[in-house]
Amino acid sequence: MDGRPESINQLVDHLFRHEVGRMVSRLVRVFGAHRLDLAEDAVQFAMMQALRLWAYKGVPDVPQAWLMRVARNRVLDVLKSERKLHLFADEADVWAGAGIAEPRTASAEELSRSADEVVDERLSLIFACCHPVLPRSASIALTLKVVCGFGVEEIARAFLSTEVAVAQRLVRAKRLIRERGIRFEVPTPEQLPERLDVVLEVLYLFFTEGYAATTGDRLIKDDLCAEAIWLATLLTGNAVTAQPQCHALLALMLFQAARLPARIDTAGDLLLLAEQDRGLWDRSMIDLGLRHLGRAARGDKLTVYHLQAEIAAIHATTEHFTKTNWEQILALYDLLRERQPTLVVLINRAIAVAQVSGPAAGLEALKMIPAEGQLERYPFLHLAEGEFHRRLGHLNEAALCFLRALDFAGTEPERRFIRRRLATVQAGPVAGQPIAVDFGPRESS
């Protein structure tokens, strides 16, 4: 069926993970939001049954329909044992209304339901998981578990947390959904602005965590980036949710993701933007990003996602580092600073200042960053400062800054990267490449 005759019913990559969101959203729609736990358990049950049975019998013709059937029957069995089935006396009608065929006949036709309807169900689930009353950390965990089909252990790995902590967040989130009676539906246009902001924030956090070059497990991080892009794509495909800021966020993620293959060298070391082989950047992703950036320009909104996407677009479409339009990038960082004066934005702005007006101006810009919170402990601040000193020929100051950066570096790849910079000043004056570190849009928190 997939054109690979040597293999019988080969499963599509990530099929199980992606089916979770589809199945949970449909079960919740039929049996109610307060049954989220039951829906999740039934989906897990169906997948474990598949594991046991398919090992002996092979993969069925339409694995998605098989899984849905088993999960649905599991829910009915549990309700029967709780003597609550009468609440769903017209369950067959409900089921038919939800477009799910009877278990004995369901097969390919079940899958041919309108794609819009399936997307709506998914979006309803996303909006429930990213409801404003839930703490962000809970929304992140819940969305990854219920919509994206990540396991608890995978979520812990992606966010450098423990399984216990993730499990607690999930329990808390589900309790809040029950207690507050959060509904599983796409918000009305009136509610949309507030609700959409939270969803975008959660997707942005997925992506920045996935993009972070130097911490955690690369495989799971790539999955995280892919999920964020996929969910943003769903949002841009729905008439109500396809707002300009969704297109902007999707464009930003596509530009950044396009650079992933070039960001690390063969030894696993982080490369400067100036050092990256731009031929390795994914052109088709950049083109897609440009299309979404075009759609983001419709309307009069200018969000932080617009500004970041514009900056990323300049890098993505400049064929060589030395041709980068730093004036334009600085202007965008100035606007971004007004809306989102985070440490990362301020440091990146200082780097743009240095590119436009020279390293001394860059140092001045760094000095103006308010000394608060974790500033001193942030390695990239010292790294930027050291780089500006290096270019001014202040090699001793530069070395001191790099050593300070080394003190606060969190991971081995970060330390290796900083040691390489340190070597450039200890070896004597070097013209070298100006710094522009590809740490992505990561937040300082």
Next chain:
Amino acid sequence: MSRFLLLLYQAPTRDGELSPEDIQRIIAKYTAWRDGLVQRNKMRGGEKLTDDGGRLVRVQSGTVTVTDGPYSEVHEVLGGFFVIDALDYNDAVEIARTCPHLAEGQRIEVREVDAMNC
């Protein structure tokens, strides 16, 4: 070519929380193993048995007694079986050796079907 039974025994369910991705990975391993045998025309079928342990029917002191499984002296259950074709025991054992079922605490019993070539 002779016919063999592969009897797959497993410890009573001790599944941790497997993620959907984990589950798919394991299924993919079984599928690859099974497909390999199908392509070499050696797979004759397989069935999964239910998890309840079944019934034991036997004669005790002259009367037939029926007991519900699982049986106290057995710490593992027969989870299912495959019927395969193989040249001889060596060949059958090689096939069993590559089966993803083989993990800590699980075992496969390889038995030849007696064709009684008479």
